[in-house]
Amino acid sequence: MNLAAQLPVLPIITPLILAPITLLLPKGRAPWAWATIVSWLTFAACAFLLAAVEDVGVISYQLGDWAPPLGIEYRVDLANGLVLFLVSAIAAVVFPFAYRSVQLEIDDRQSPFFYCALLICLTGLLGVTITGDAFNVFVFLEISSLSTYALVAMGARRDRRALTAAFNYLIMGTIGATFFVIGVGLLYQATGTLNMADLHDKLAGQSNRVVDAGFAFIVVGIGLKLAMFPMHLWLPGAYTYAPSAVSAFLAATATKVAVYVLIRFIFTVFGFDFEFLGAAFTYVFLPLGLAGMFIASLVAVFQEDVKRMLAYSSVGQIGYMLLGLSFATVEGLTASLVHVFNHALMKGALFMAVACVVLRAGSHSIHAFSGLAKRMPYTTWAFIISGLSLVGVPLTVGFVSKWYLLQASFAAGHWYAGFLIVASSLIAVLYIGRIVEMMLLREPAEEGPYAIPRRDAPLSMLIPMWFLVAANIYFGVNTELTGGLASRAAEALMFMAGGAQ
Amino acid sequence: MERLILRVTTKIFFAPIILFALYVQFHGDYGPGGGFQAGVIFAVAFILHAFCFGLDETKKVLPQRALLVAMVVGVLFYAGTGVATMLLGGNLLGYDQIDPESTHHAGQHYGILLVEWGVGVTVATTMLTIFYHFTGREPDIDQEDW
Numbered sequence: 001m002n003l004a005a006q007l008p009v010l011p012i013i014t015p016l017i018l019a020p021i022t023l024l025l026p027k028g029r030a031p032w033a034w035a036t037i038v039s040w041l042t043f044a045a046c047a048f049l050l051a052a053v054e055d056v057g058v059i060s061y062q063l064g065d066w067a068p069p070l071g072i073e074y075r076v077d078l079a080n081g082l083v084l085f086l087v088s089a090i091a092a093v094v095f096p097f098a099y100r101s102v103q104l105e106i107d108d109r110q111s112p113f114f115y116c117a118l119l120i121c122l123t124g125l126l127g128v129t130i131t132g133d134a135f136n137v138f139v140f141l142e143i144s145s146l147s148t149y150a151l152v153a154m155g156a157r158r159d160r161r162a163l164t165a166a167f168n169y170l171i172m173g174t175i176g177a178t179f180f181v182i183g184v185g186l187l188y189q190a191t192g193t194l195n196m197a198d199l200h201d202k203l204a205g206q207s208n209r210v211v212d213a214g215f216a217f218i219v220v221g222i223g224l225k226l227a228m229f230p231m232h233l234w235l236p237g238a239y240t241y242a243p244s245a246v247s248a249f250l251a252a253t254a255t256k257v258a259v260y261v262l263i264r265f266i267f268t269v270f271g272f273d274f275e276f277l278g279a280a281f282t283y284v285f286l287p288l289g290l291a292g293m294f295i296a297s298l299v300a301v302f303q304e305d306v307k308r309m310l311a312y313s314s315v316g317q318i319g320y321m322l323l324g325l326s327f328a329t330v331e332g333l334t335a336s337l338v339h340v341f342n343h344a345l346m347k348g349a350l351f352m353a354v355a356c357v358v359l360r361a362g363s364h365s366i367h368a369f370s371g372l373a374k375r376m377p378y379t380t381w382a383f384i385i386s387g388l389s390l391v392g393v394p395l396t397v398g399f400v401s402k403w404y405l406l407q408a409s410f411a412a413g414h415w416y417a418g419f420l421i422v423a424s425s426l427i428a429v430l431y432i433g434r435i436v437e438m439m440l441l442r443e444p445a446e447e448g449p450y451a452i453p454r455r456d457a458p459l460s461m462l463i464p465m466w467f468l469v470a471a472n473i474y475f476g477v478n479t480e481l482t483g484g485l486a487s488r489a490a491e492a493l494m495f496m497a498g499g500a501q
Numbered sequence: 502m503e504r505l506i507l508r509v510t511t512k513i514f515f516a517p518i519i520l521f522a523l524y525v526q527f528h529g530d531y532g533p534g535g536g537f538q539a540g541v542i543f544a545v546a547f548i549l550h551a552f553c554f555g556l557d558e559t560k561k562v563l564p565q566r567a568l569l570v571a572m573v574v575g576v577l578f579y580a581g582t583g584v585a586t587m588l589l590g591g592n593l594l595g596y597d598q599i600d601p602e603s604t605h606h607a608g609q610h611y612g613i614l615l616v617e618w619g620v621g622v623t624v625a626t627t628m629l630t631i632f633y634h635f636t637g638r639e640p641d642i643d644q645e646d647w
Binding site for chain 2: 002006009013016017020021023024061062063064065
């Protein structure tokens with residue numbers, strides 16, 4: 001076996017083949033340890049893959065030795081190399097973190113099933129990202145979604161509302177997947193191919209209702225999966241009631257992968273030859289992105305539950321990504337990709353901090369955060385730093401994202417969007433500031449349901465969490481990896497789409 | 502003897518159903534059908550058994566734990582075929598590597614046969630697991646059954 005030649009398939013096959021073994025391990029620590037090792041192996045494969053892509057450019061892998069466009073092709077370029085790296089890195093951080101949190105929130109006897117589902121979810125997310133075949137996207141999307149529904153429902157041990165949240169997500173997610181597959185089917189009808197690059201060639205110059213309808217179905221389908229503003233209703237419930245470690249993992253990966261799929265379909269499959277696209281940018285992505293930025297952020301300000309607040313904030317942050325790609329410029333797309341990466345870092349760290357609070361206080365209500373600085377200082381400061389990053393304070397990744405986005409909006413001539421970005425950041429100050437005020441200035445409850453022992457989270461949780469917080473600052477200062485790679489990826493995407501440089 | 506006719510009929514049908522499942526399994530790469538359908542038909546034999554003799558009797562034949570192990574083995578059989586072709590020098594699921602000397606791609610035939618076995622085993626055990634959980638459902642699932 002030539003390991004280098006097989007590298008593109010390793011990120012998928014490693015977690016996929018090792019996940020079922022988790023089920024046979026004895027209950028307790030073993031499934032977690034196994035899953036953690038697998039996540040690290042997967043991360044190593046993704047890191048090598050990204051390095052290889054940086055060296056040689058696009059890497060193509062033919063599954064079953066069937067040549068594309070007939071066979072399924074894995075196609076890795078900088079854009080999905082970066083997303084693969086991000087998703088597997090978040091997994092490699094969240095898996096070691098999960099142990100104590102899962103021990104508390106999930107029945108010990110379910111732990112093999114839990115970690116198996118988590119690994120399969122990781123497989124699905126990586127598969128969606130790596131594949132160059134439109135139908136294969138749907139298959140992996142379902143693999144990740146089905147395991148996500150189960151994972152969200154496992155929160156039912158602490159709160160029965162997890163069941164309705166998971167069911168809600170199941171219905172919405174299935175509608176999304178169905179719309180997506182109908183769209184792919186229409187494209188197949190129009191072109192007779194499912195390979196993305198081949199679709200791009202065959203769609204060029206086609207302008208008819210079948211392709212237009214296919215585009216609309218695909219946008220709505222992925223829109224549901226990525227919680228595009230009016231289609232976000234499943235997200236707050238799912239993130240709130242899922243087990244804390246699952247919330248941290250999903251918030252940092254699932255919607256990001258969906259944003260990547262949207263970018264891939266818009267720029268690689270359709271491209272600027274497609275007449276509908278200009279209208280979609282102006283009348284769909286731009287206004288919905290802006291609406292999400294404001295409405296979802298405003299809703300976040302009034303939440304009494306910190307996890308729900310962060311979930312609404314995620315919907316708002318997705319607005320920034322949509323805004324960036326709606327400019328249809330290299331700068332805008334770069335900003336979008338950078339924000340995909342950076343938002344994963346900050347939301348991952350924030351949800352991990354909430355998981356630490358849940359471990360000690362047993363609640364993610366805002367009242368549990370009262371006077372937290374006196375009880376759990378390390379967790380508090382992790383929350384504050386990643387919160388500042390969410391707001392967009394200089395020296396953090398949030399600032400880098402907003403900076404790229406501002407530049408892109410001025411360069412694209414949407415100067416008003418620049419002001420709206422700043423204005424919506426001020427709303428983030430409100431909802432993060434509210435929690436920070438509770439943590440720093442209030443007195444902790446001495447008794448009652450929200451009383452917390454004077455003990456910080458265990459090291460097994462603090463180290464991964466602070467690792468992500470440190471990444472928030474590191475990538476806020478050093479934008480070589482994110483900004484540099486993202487702009488090269490954006491240039492390649494725009495070139496493929498046939499846009500002006 | 503209660504429900505004598507049902508018992509006898511079930512006993513008569515049990516073996517032919519499994520035989521039919523195996524027929525669909527092995528016929529899969531020549532015609533319609535294959536691992537998925539075969540797995541479902543295979544599971545139906547045991548579901549019929551459970552309907553007639555009760556779930557506890559069926560669990561004596563096929564305990565929950567055995568189903569779980571078989572489920573995992575089925576997936577690993579499928580994925581293992583793919584990895585084996587990788588180790589033989591091809592790509593994932595590149596069946597031609599199984600019999601590279603063949604002039605008529607016999608490797609493709611063997612490969613799909615092996616993979617369908619994995620599918621069949623996994624589908625049959627998954628169907629039965631779902632059935633066990635639905636029929637054996639207490640007001641809340643007994644935690645030992647997970």
